[in-house]
Amino acid sequence: MMISIPLIQAIRAQYRLPWTGVHGAIHWARVMETGWRLAKLTGARPHVVELFAVFHDARRLNEHSDHDHGRRGAELAVQLRGSSFELSDGDFALLHEACSLHTDGLTDGDTTVQTCWDADRLDLGRVGITPEPRYLCTAAAKNQEMIRWADARACDDFVPVFARETWVSI
Numbered sequence: 001m002m003i004s005i006p007l008i009q010a011i012r013a014q015y016r017l018p019w020t021g022v023h024g025a026i027h028w029a030r031v032m033e034t035g036w037r038l039a040k041l042t043g044a045r046p047h048v049v050e051l052f053a054v055f056h057d058a059r060r061l062n063e064h065s066d067h068d069h070g071r072r073g074a075e076l077a078v079q080l081r082g083s084s085f086e087l088s089d090g091d092f093a094l095l096h097e098a099c100s101l102h103t104d105g106l107t108d109g110d111t112t113v114q115t116c117w118d119a120d121r122l123d124l125g126r127v128g129i130t131p132e133p134r135y136l137c138t139a140a141a142k143n144q145e146m147i148r149w150a151d152a153r154a155c156d157d158f159v160p161v162f163a164r165e166t167w168v169s170i
């Protein structure tokens, strides 16, 4: 995992919403675990997926409608690159695109970008929305077993084990 505690602390320091709310750290932790699982099947760049998990909603200003939060999350990644994390130019371009456009409902794109969007959309059960294959991008995410696994965790607001003593309690 390339998400360091100082990076999480830097993100938290500027996060405006409840830390363990529907768009906060527990959601990010599930997006990351789902992203890992998908990446093994899709070939997505795992470091990009990890960073997407923690940046994509990091600049949300409310829990319901905030269309530009994706672009602001990408800007935060620009600001923290080089001090809180490192990433090659090619991977950073993918991270920036995945964060910026994740609010646009797109399904076409680079495999890594698609995997990021799917990891996020598979967690919609936390707000009462069951993920539908037509809104997902990759075959790995559209798989019924994958949807059932992710949706059960989302509906339970499951806290990934790695996050219990790190992200949630910092």
Ligand SMILES: [Fe+2]
Residues within 6 Å of the ligand: 056, 057, 069, 070, 102, 103
């Ligand atoms: Fe979002």
Ligand SMILES: [Fe+2]
Residues within 6 Å of the ligand: 023, 027, 056, 057, 120
């Ligand atoms: Fe999200």
